[in-house]
Amino acid sequence: MKHLYKYLLFLLLPFFVNCSDNENWTIVEDIQQGTYITGTATIYSNEAPASAMKIIPLDGDVTELPELVGIYTWLKADGEFTISIATDLNLVSSYGKGSAVREADNINVYELVQDGPAFTVNTEGFYFIIVNTALKEINILPIAYGAIGAATPQGWDGETTFEEVSYDNKLTVTWKGNINMTPGGYKFRYNGDWGNTVNTSDGTAKIFTDLGNFGNDQAPLIENAMSQVRPGGSDFTTEVGGEFEFTIQYDLRSRAYNATFNIIGEAVVPPEYPEKMYLVGDATSYGWDTPGTKAAAEMHKVAGGNEGLYWKVLSLETGKGFKLSNADWGNTNLGFGEITSFDSNGIAITENGGNMSVAETGIYTIVLDLRNDEKKLSVVPVKVYGMGDTFGDWDKDKASNLFTVNLETRTVVSPPTTTNGNLRMYVSHPWIPDWWQAEFNVYGTTIEYRNDGGDQAAVEVTAGQVATLHFDDNTGSIN
Numbered sequence: 001m002k003h004l005y006k007y008l009l010f011l012l013l014p015f016f017v018n019c020s021d022n023e024n025w026t027i028v029e030d031i032q033q034g035t036y037i038t039g040t041a042t043i044y045s046n047e048a049p050a051s052a053m054k055i056i057p058l059d060g061d062v063t064e065l066p067e068l069v070g071i072y073t074w075l076k077a078d079g080e081f082t083i084s085i086a087t088d089l090n091l092v093s094s095y096g097k098g099s100a101v102r103e104a105d106n107i108n109v110y111e112l113v114q115d116g117p118a119f120t121v122n123t124e125g126f127y128f129i130i131v132n133t134a135l136k137e138i139n140i141l142p143i144a145y146g147a148i149g150a151a152t153p154q155g156w157d158g159e160t161t162f163e164e165v166s167y168d169n170k171l172t173v174t175w176k177g178n179i180n181m182t183p184g185g186y187k188f189r190y191n192g193d194w195g196n197t198v199n200t201s202d203g204t205a206k207i208f209t210d211l212g213n214f215g216n217d218q219a220p221l222i223e224n225a226m227s228q229v230r231p232g233g234s235d236f237t238t239e240v241g242g243e244f245e246f247t248i249q250y251d252l253r254s255r256a257y258n259a260t261f262n263i264i265g266e267a268v269v270p271p272e273y274p275e276k277m278y279l280v281g282d283a284t285s286y287g288w289d290t291p292g293t294k295a296a297a298e299m300h301k302v303a304g305g306n307e308g309l310y311w312k313v314l315s316l317e318t319g320k321g322f323k324l325s326n327a328d329w330g331n332t333n334l335g336f337g338e339i340t341s342f343d344s345n346g347i348a349i350t351e352n353g354g355n356m357s358v359a360e361t362g363i364y365t366i367v368l369d370l371r372n373d374e375k376k377l378s379v380v381p382v383k384v385y386g387m388g389d390t391f392g393d394w395d396k397d398k399a400s401n402l403f404t405v406n407l408e409t410r411t412v413v414s415p416p417t418t419t420n421g422n423l424r425m426y427v428s429h430p431w432i433p434d435w436w437q438a439e440f441n442v443y444g445t446t447i448e449y450r451n452d453g454g455d456q457a458a459v460e461v462t463a464g465q466v467a468t469l470h471f472d473d474n475t476g477s478i479n
Contacts, residue, residue: 041120057207062205146159173250178245212229242268245261270307284314323355384402423478
């Protein structure tokens with residue numbers, strides 16, 4: 001142990017940000033109980049409030065654990081650092097590098113050994129240092145931010161990394177990057193995954209590796225004005241596209257993240273699509289009532305940022321007419337002549353008094369694509385599949401998971417589930433890119449659709465149960 005009383009420390013205080021370096025030196029008479037990072041790799045020459053680690057937020061039901069403390073900091077490759085733990089006032093032990101627990105590109109974990117050798121990093125940069133004071137372990141995470149989300153080039157599959165990070169050798173770490181964005185949601189993220197796991201006394205916990213809105217609701221990031229953001233915050237949104245120049249900053253003094261963006265050149269304003277589209281006509285079960293008056297006639301949106309793409313499953317009778325329209329016969333009122341192209345791989349659609357007609361009664365999937373200034377229509381026999389553990393695997397469009405069609409009852413019926421678990425079902429169509437983008441489920445006796453939202457609430461089933469679906473009125477059962 002080392003028993004310390006008085007020393008000079010470079011202490012970063014909010015009131016001294018604009019003062020000279022000499023004014024940032026202050027006398028610290030006592031080391032308070034806590035965990036600290038110090039050393040030549042950091043800006044912290046000794047233990048003080050500026051170098052103290054704080055309890056970190058966790059991603060899960062348990063939002064924090066007193067044993068997990070951390071600090072974001074810049075580390076130099078030509079220096080070293082140690083961890084100090086003060087178990088009481090001025091009673092401090094120094095800890096260095098012990099045996100490796102885990103070594104990987106996105107996180108290194110080591111045992112903490114009292115008076116052990118100092119830590120070093122191979123690459124100068126910004127790091128998240130997490131200490132488990134109960135297990136005496138240190139987690140060292142390098143941070144390189146990028147943007148991820150429906151609005152970004154890789155969608156939600158991976159972040160587009162920012163080109164540069166800089167440090168002013170005083171208070172501020174800055175990331176910058178130019179990304180071609182489209183309308184949609186997004187966040188900032190590092191490490192290529194939603195959180196890293198760290199060891200705890202009872203198992204593991206998950207930390208946040210993303211930055212989102214400081215509040216709890218989705219909202220746009222402010223343009224040309226730095227606004228505070230936080231780990232684990234909700235998505236940002238943008239209603240326009242274009243080349244976005246992003247800036248993220250971390251302030252070592254306030255321990256706060258801020259971010260903004262600037263659009264380079266002209267913003268790309270997306271086309272406006274009808275909020276809702278409906279199927280009408282005597283070929284349907286909805287008749288010719290004004291579009292919007294029958295909720296069951298509404299088409300569904302495709303998840304994943306596919307604005308302008310709609311789908312619906314319904315029964316159509318041969319020789320009778322149908323059309324598509326937004327509410328109240330609005331300006332997206334589509335009969336046979338208004339469709340710019342029909343799906344060549346779908347069934348044949350014929351003209352019927354200005355409306356559309358099918359040659360054979362059946363249950364069909366209709367997909368309408370209004371993108372690229374077109375009005376494209378596809379009508380194909382319905383194909384519904386089960387997905388996930390309750391049907392044996394996660395393969396898309398697996399033949400054994402295909403539902404059967406009963407024209408007499410106008411229902412679509414699943415094969416029996418193979419195991420207990422959460423039921424997942426979807427409509428398959430070549431114009432809908434992935435299975436989850438046309439997902440739905442049965443809640444009570446009602447079919448509810450994912451539309452352009454996130455994952456739906458889980459529906460638990462037992463092995464051997466069967467889902468029966470009646471898409472015309474959006475009802476169903478699981479027995």
